[in-house]
Amino acid sequence: MNIAPSILINGPGFSLREVKSVSEALEFLEEWPKNARSPFWYLARNALDGALTGSMPTDHARDAFEAFCKESGILLV
Template sequence: MRRNAAARKDGRCNSPSSGAFWWMDFTPNVWVRDGEFSLREVVSVPDAVEFLDGWPQDKRNPFFYLAENAMQAAINGSIPVDEAREAFESFCTEAGILAASPDTA
C-alpha cells in the first residue's frame, strides 16, 4: 500500500482532491464517455462505484456485475485497486464508453 505524504498524524488525508479514500486512486485514471458530448474522469474506486450506481438497470450485464463486485472487493481489501480498475475498464470497453485521455487524444 502506498503512503500519502499529506497524511495527518490522526491517519486522515489532507488532500481535498483525493478525499478519505486516497489509497483507492486509479493509476492511470479511466476516462469514459458520459453522455453524447462529455467525458468523465473516474479517478478512484469510490468514483467508479458512484458511476456504476448511476448505470441504467436495463443495461446491466455480467461485465457490470463483475466491475461492481471488484469495487466492493477492493473496498474490503480482498483485491488490489489495480485489479478493480482493470475490471472497471473492461466494463467500460464492453459498454462502448471507454475513452482515451484528453491528454493523449
C-alpha cells in the same frame, strides 16, 4: 483509494468523465441503467467492492471497471 492511471469515459447521457478512484467508479456504476447492466457491470461492481474492503487489489478492480467501460462502448483510449 485511487485508480492509477485514471480512466476516461464518455457516452450518451453524460459528458466526458475522468474516473480517478474506486468510489468514483462505484458511483458511476450505480448511475448505470438497471436494464443495461451486463455481466461486465456485475464483475466490475464486485471487484470494486473487493477493493474497498481490501480483498481485491486496486489494480484488478481498475481492470474490471475498464473492461466494463470498453464492453459498454464508453471507454476513451
